[in-house]
Amino acid sequence: MIGYYVHHQGAGHLARARAVARGDAARFTLLGTGLAGRTGSLPVIDLPDDRAAGRAFDGRDGAADRPEALHYAPLGHDGVRERVARISDWIATRRPALMVVDVSVEVAMLARLAATPTVYVRLSGSRTDPAHLEAFRGASAILAPFHSDLDDPAMPDWVRAKTWYAPGLVETMPDPAVDPARVVVVFGAGGGDADGAALAEAARRTPDLTWRVLGPMTPVTDPPSNLVVLGWVEDVATEIAAAGVVVGSAGDGVVAGVLAADRPFVCLPQSRPFDEQSSKARALARAGAAIALEAWPEVEAWPDLLARARALSPTARQHLLQGPDAAAIHDRLLQLADAGDRSGDRA
Missing domain, CATH: 3.40.50.2000 (Glycogen Phosphorylase B;)
Structure with a gap:
């Protein structure tokens, strides 16, 4: 046993x-x-x-x-x-x-x-x-x-x-059709709620994209139509695998899912003891596997950030999954x- x-x-x-x-x-x-x-x-x-x-x-x-x-x-x-x-x-x-x-x-x-x-x-x-x-x-x-x-x-x-x-160390990954116009936001279950107002601004700045938020999010008075709040979902892996770009934390579960699905990644580490997420975000950026940010960006930066994430070579992500x-x-x-x-x- x-x-x-x-x-x-x-x-x-x-x-x-x-x-x-x-x-x-x-x-x-x-x-x-x-x-x-x-x-x-x-x-x-x-x-x-x-x-x-x-x-x-x-x-x-x-x-x-x-x-x-x-x-x-x-x-x-x-x-x-x-x-x-x-x-x-x-x-x-x-x-x-x-x-x-x-x-x-x-x-x-x-x-x-x-x-x-x-x-x-x-x-x-x-x-x-x-x-x-x-x-x-x-x-x-x-x-x-x-x-x-x-x-x-x-x-x-x-x-x-x-x-x-x-x-x-991930469960069997699904293989859904990828939607290039979909941004999936996932910050894991160990932190606070996602900032609804900031996400609403990002969605308004990119009207040609659909932003799907997994997990809790602070309320938004007048959310744009391209911001979809799913709350807690059991099948996070399918959401990640279908994303054109993933925006999320540097938690081990989120990072493992992104690498396993080989999706472009904008990484926003959350505060954790022992520098856990910041350390990993820096390493992902050094490896060329993610765009890593120390803080939430200005709304005008989102189109460029998402484009830069898409432009990263998948070779770096695939290397980090070897083992x-x-x-x-x-x-x-x-x-x-x-x-x-x-x-x-x-x-």
């Missing part, structure tokens, strides 16, 4: 889990909050919520005396206590050969304390703080859902040496779990 811990912040963690597990209910169990009904045939261990009531989750617990090996360990939180107990009980009962952790240094440490090898999913950015480095050090392997060319320059060599770079895909990582995890099972360490 392989456990796969799925973080609740953002949609990319679950998308990767489904892609890697590939419906293999005999070997994979997903653990996380709010997963019921979203994992297909894969079994789920539902975990109590660890977020503080009444405020948005930002990964900070406000503790002044937290150990450097931890990121989020609030005191006196019943959800955290029950969460730790449920994970520990599942490990003790099912005795998994491996835990994939996407992502939480605390769960990685808990699994290691419970005598279970881990594969830690390493996201983009400058993750060289003590907590991340200790989670990397304790892992049997590290899984990065991006090409090595997109790695942060400050990442230590020993971390890179343990890393499986796997830019193809193990989800099926290969699935098989590699099985091999690692089976090798550990035969080693006698768990006897």
Whole structure:
């Protein structure tokens, strides 16, 4: 058995889990909050919520005396206590050969304390703080859902040496007809609402294009007819694959979908801890795979920005998708779990 811990912040963690597990209910169990009904045939261990009531989750617990090996360990939180107990009980009962952790240094440490090898999913950015480095050090392997060319320059060599770079960690991509006049806007589930007024201005400035917005957007009093707000959609991959140009964040899920669909990309990184999205946006621009901006542009800039994105060579995007895909990582995890099972360490 392989456990796969799925973080609740953002949609990319679950998308990767489904892609890697590939419906293999005999070997994979997903653990996380709010997963019921979203994992297909894969079994789920539902975990109590660890977020503080009444405020948005930002990964900070406000503790002044937290150990450097931890990121989020609030005191006196019943959800955290029950969460730790449920994970520990599942490990003790099912005795998994491996835990994939996407992502939480605390769960990685808990699994290691419970005598279970881990594969830690390493996201983009400058993750060289003590907590991340200790989670990397304790892992049997590290899984990065991006090409090595997109790695942060400050990442230590020993971390890179343990890393499986796997830019193809996406579910099966659809192949719809591409609409050159369609701009798809997607910023992922981990950030705030898209700016409706700014998007309305962009749509008005490009009346020959249709702007389709995925996810929440702030209200617009008088939206133009070529601005279509879809809200949350299950089939994001089809929307991305049909786009003439994608405008979106630098989250791992968005970037992986854009690269897998080989679509022109205007990248607007959102603020994230550890410089996650800004680091990746800069790397995409260096590679010639996207037009990357530090801030939302003036409305007059949109026609030129979209034209520049279309003019980028697809060769750069295709290069950044080279590497193990989800099926290969699935098989590699099985091999690692089976090798550990035969080693006698768990006897």
